Amino acid sequence: xxxxxxxxxxxxxxxxxxxxxxxxxxxxxxxxxxxxxxxxxxxxxxxxxxxxxxxxxxxxxxxxxxxxxxxxxxxxxxxxxxxxxxxxxxxxxxxxxxxxxxxxxxxxxxxxxxxxxxxxxxxxxxxxxxxxxxxxxxxxxxxxxxxxxxxxxxxxxxxxxxxxxxxxxxxxxxxxxxxxxxxxxxxxxxxxxxxxxxxxxxxxxxxxxxxxxxxxxxxxxxxxxxxxxxxxxxxxxxxxxxxxxxxxxxxxxxxxxxxxxxxxxxxxxxxxxxxxxxxxxxxxxxxxxxxxxxxxxxxxxxxxxxxxxxxxxxxxxxxxxxxxxxxxxxxxxxxxxxxxxxxxxxxxxxxxxxxxxxxxxxxxxxxxxxxxxxxxxxxxxxxxxxxxxxxxxxxxxxxxxxxxxxxxxxxxxxxxxxxxxxxxxxxxxxxxxxxxxxxxxxxxxxxxxxxxxxxxxxxxxxxxxxxxxxxxxxxxxxxxxxxxxxxxxxxxxxxxxxxxxxxxxxxxxxxxxxxxxxxxxxxxxxxxxxxxxxxxxxxxxxxxxxxxxxxxxxxxxxxxxxxxxxxxxxxxxxxxxxxxxxxxxxxxxxxxxxxxxxxxxxxxxxxxxxxxxxxxxxxxxxxxxxxxxxxxxxxxxxxxxxxxxxxxxxxxxxxxxxxxxxxxxxxxxxxxxxxxxxxxxxxxxxxxxxxxxxxxxxxxxxxxxxxxxxxxxxxxxxxxxxxxxxxxxxxxxxxxxxxxxxxxxxxxxxxxxxxxxxxxxxxxxxxxxxxxxxxxxxxxxxxxxxxxxxxxxxxxxxxxxxxxxxxxxxxxxxxxxxxxxxxxxxxxxxxxxxxxxxxxxxxxxxxxxxxxxxxxxxxxxxxxxxxxxxxxxxxxxxxx
Numbered sequence: 001x002x003x004x005x006x007x008x009x010x011x012x013x014x015x016x017x018x019x020x021x022x023x024x025x026x027x028x029x030x031x032x033x034x035x036x037x038x039x040x041x042x043x044x045x046x047x048x049x050x051x052x053x054x055x056x057x058x059x060x061x062x063x064x065x066x067x068x069x070x071x072x073x074x075x076x077x078x079x080x081x082x083x084x085x086x087x088x089x090x091x092x093x094x095x096x097x098x099x100x101x102x103x104x105x106x107x108x109x110x111x112x113x114x115x116x117x118x119x120x121x122x123x124x125x126x127x128x129x130x131x132x133x134x135x136x137x138x139x140x141x142x143x144x145x146x147x148x149x150x151x152x153x154x155x156x157x158x159x160x161x162x163x164x165x166x167x168x169x170x171x172x173x174x175x176x177x178x179x180x181x182x183x184x185x186x187x188x189x190x191x192x193x194x195x196x197x198x199x200x201x202x203x204x205x206x207x208x209x210x211x212x213x214x215x216x217x218x219x220x221x222x223x224x225x226x227x228x229x230x231x232x233x234x235x236x237x238x239x240x241x242x243x244x245x246x247x248x249x250x251x252x253x254x255x256x257x258x259x260x261x262x263x264x265x266x267x268x269x270x271x272x273x274x275x276x277x278x279x280x281x282x283x284x285x286x287x288x289x290x291x292x293x294x295x296x297x298x299x300x301x302x303x304x305x306x307x308x309x310x311x312x313x314x315x316x317x318x319x320x321x322x323x324x325x326x327x328x329x330x331x332x333x334x335x336x337x338x339x340x341x342x343x344x345x346x347x348x349x350x351x352x353x354x355x356x357x358x359x360x361x362x363x364x365x366x367x368x369x370x371x372x373x374x375x376x377x378x379x380x381x382x383x384x385x386x387x388x389x390x391x392x393x394x395x396x397x398x399x400x401x402x403x404x405x406x407x408x409x410x411x412x413x414x415x416x417x418x419x420x421x422x423x424x425x426x427x428x429x430x431x432x433x434x435x436x437x438x439x440x441x442x443x444x445x446x447x448x449x450x451x452x453x454x455x456x457x458x459x460x461x462x463x464x465x466x467x468x469x470x471x472x473x474x475x476x477x478x479x480x481x482x483x484x485x486x487x488x489x490x491x492x493x494x495x496x497x498x499x500x501x502x503x504x505x506x507x508x509x510x511x512x513x514x515x516x517x518x519x520x521x522x523x524x525x526x527x528x529x530x531x532x533x534x535x536x537x538x539x540x541x542x543x544x545x546x547x548x549x550x551x552x553x554x555x556x557x558x559x560x561x562x563x564x565x566x567x568x569x570x571x572x573x574x575x576x577x578x579x580x581x582x583x584x585x586x587x588x589x590x591x592x593x594x595x596x597x598x599x600x601x602x603x604x605x606x607x608x609x610x611x612x613x614x615x616x617x618x619x620x621x622x623x624x625x626x627x628x629x630x631x632x633x634x635x636x637x638x639x640x641x642x643x644x645x646x647x648x649x650x651x652x653x654x655x656x657x658x659x660x661x662x663x664x665x666x667x668x669x670x671x672x673x674x675x676x677x678x679x680x681x682x683x684x685x686x687x688x689x690x691x692x693x694x695x696x697x698x699x700x701x702x703x704x705x706x707x708x709x710x711x712x713x714x715x716x717x718x719x720x721x722x723x724x725x726x727x728x729x730x731x732x733x734x735x736x737x738x739x740x741x742x743x744x745x746x747x748x749x750x751x752x753x754x755x756x757x758x759x760x761x762x763x764x765x766x767x768x769x770x771x772x773x774x775x776x777x778x779x780x781x782x783x784x785x786x787x788x789x790x791x792x793x794x795x796x797x798x799x800x801x802x803x804x805x806x807x808x809x810x811x812x813x814x815x816x817x818x819x820x821x822x823x824x825x826x827x828x829x830x831x832x833x834x835x836x837x838x839x840x841x842x843x844x845x846x847x848x849x850x851x852x853x854x855x856x857x858x859x860x861x862x863x864x865x866x867x868x869x870x871x872x873x874x875x876x877x878x879x880x
Contacts, residue, residue, distance in 0.1 A: 286313075
């Protein structure tokens with residue numbers, strides 16, 4: 001174990017070995033179980049090996065001159081005579097436990113005394129101990145797991161490594177020795193209350209002085225970490241050994257004290273949740289803990305709310321906050337079920353809240369049309385803004401701000417009281433999918449979303465009917481102060497006219513308005529204003545905690561707009577700041593893929609945990625298709641196509657899913673199933689046409705259509721796809737149009753090296769590394785001049801690596817040098833042999849062939865096997 005000792009202690013041992021006569025005065029300190037006695041034994045061994053007598057506590061009275069005195073637990077040495085003898089020694093090593101009841105006598109500590117602290121082991125220490133003492137090699141994951149389970153307490157680590165189960169059995173025996181007070185303390189400490197003496201006194205039903213004695217005894221047993229926390233392996237032993245009834249008694253007693261004092265209860269409530277506890281106090285604790293966990297641990301909050309409801313708390317009362325937690329945690333099905341329950345409530349305010357919850361969740365899942373219906377119906381002003389946002393994404397021009405006033409509603413055909421944006425009668429909703437018959441003068445459709453018409457009596461009792469829509473008002477009472485997830489939706493109701501707003505909007509409405517303004521700017525040719533507004537909305541949502549209340553987060557929408565504008569650094573920045581979550585991780589993957597960083601894109605894809613909403617499933621499968629296509633692995637494209645196609649069929653076309661749709665267009669051409677995506681492309685084009693063909697949202701779809709047509713050999717469609725790009729404003733569209741024209745010329749057999757390099761360089765400067773390298777590579781395999789081929793090949797490699805260069809023709813250079821073995825393999829690749837066949841012919845393994853091919857790909861700067869074969873044919877002089 002010498003290698004596990006601190007550096008100061010190793011220096012001390014070296015000094016004892018080389019100069020045993022030198023004076024020494026050292027205090028070793030550390031919590032119980034951290035190796036003080038072991039270190040003292042190592043020091044004793046070194047002194048004995050050097051010929052120096054070693055005196056321990058039991059023989060201190062017989063200490064002679066020149067002996068080394070080693071005292072364990074020096075804080076318990078109180079006999080003045082013995083203290084005097086020890087203090088007079090020239091070689092003295094003591095151990096001390098910080099926080100122990102006693103103290104090291106002043107006579108034993110002099111100026112120049114060295115203090116060496118023994119600390120918990122790191123994962124690296126665990127690895128060294130396992131290798132040096134047990135002869136075992138641990139993976140980093142195994143070492144980290146051992147360190148976490150034991151909190152790095154050396155005594156526990158040394159017993160854990162031979163067998164965790166055996167250590168748990170040993171600890172259970174030690175728990176018996178502690179007795180009931182010690183076990184009770186560990187139950188309380190495991191729930192995070194190890195240093196709250198008042199709470200411990202309540203849990204143990206003891207006085208404060210008695211509690212301190214119990215804590216000291218448990219600490220001395222080496223069952224605690226340095227911070228008095230309970231290591232997980234000890235927690236496991238306690239849970240196995242202490243009966244559930246006693247655990248519940250202790251925890252409920254603690255919870256009652258915490259609730260009465262208004263203190264945080266989450267750690268205790270988490271333990272009660274694990275034990276399936278019930279009762280009035282427990283329900284109150286579960287609800288309080290859920291509120292505490294809502295922001296930083298929404299998954300736990302969702303489980304706590306569910307347990308409280310199961311224990312008897314009102315589901316209707318909990319539903320808004322519960323649904324908010326579920327949305328934050330990505331459990332959209334749970335949130336949707338809660339919203340549906342509220343929709344079926346007899347109370348209008350509950351139904352309005354249910355509409356808000358369900359509309360938000362349904363839109364977040366990708367069904368913007370149905371989500372917009374519910375959001376508008378809820379009567380929440382901020383929700384109406386989000387419904388208008390959905391209308392824009394679906395291509396409903398009346399919500400895009402075209403011809404509208406500042407509020408976005410003027411001139412839409414509002415009657416005296418209603419609002420819809422679809423054309424209203426005097427006081428109701430007409431043709432918006434809520435009721436086929438519309439509403440009468442003072443009635444809100446009796447059957448809600450069912451379209452079954454309106455009863456004479458006014459608001460019905462089912463679905464979305466009623467909900468406070470009386471006398472020409474849409475939800476005049478607002479949402480009654482609950483909202484979704486308690487994020488400030490209270491009192492936001494509508495004015496008596498139904499379309500106005502009473503007073504300033506809360507944070508939710510403000511953020512919703514910013515998002516709506518940003519998307520309006522994006523479809524009206526103002527991408528810079530759109531990005532600035534959406535970034536401000538993302539900051540506002542982060543500051544107010546309202547992002548989860550929206551059909552899509554402002555950060556995600558800002559990133560989508562940035563991606564469509566090829567502002568990849570901006571997209572990466574906003575997504576990184578937004579924090580974790582599969583939605584952000586997917587968009588980070590898209591950011592990396594579009595800019596040509598396929599390795600980073602693959603890393604982000606692997607980090608997606610799921611389960612995913614249908615919209616995000618589409619983004620996931622389209623990302624996988626894009627990576628497979630850009631890696632030139634046709635078999636992988638074909639293998640991933642069915643899942644991507646299914647995801648596309650489950651997701652309606654809208655403005656925010658054009659990127660994955662474009663990727664599916666190209667993949668469909670690759671697998672020769674373009675007919676399967678034709679209707680979706682037509683709907684997307686019609687959507688964009690209804691919005692006035694906004695350049696920002698149209699460009700990528702046109703570029704994808706171009707690539708799909710090129711793959712399908714349809715040059716006419718490819719030219720048509722470039723036409724709108726030629727006249728579009730902005731930076732990206734003209735760049736793609738010019739590069740696309742060069743690309744078509746290359747495919748037609750005309751390779752103007754200067755034009756190709758200029759076009760590829762412009763793509764590269766726009767951030768499209770892969771497209772730039774692809775264009776140069778395609779030109780390289782079609783040019784007949786060897787010098788030009790090498791120039792283009794080197795450019796392709798430079799573009800794929802992300803290095804920016806000039807646009808002029810590079811000086812002629814020699815082709816990349818291949819080793820003799822790489823040349824042998826190259827000849828066989830050109831001849832069409834598989835890697836296995838090549839291995840058999842050259843008497844090497846297939847893996848070795850793959851290794852050589854990886855080196856060849858790196859030298860050529862391309863990955864497509866057909867392109868590689870063409871380049872090798874020219875380099876090796878093989879006949880075409």
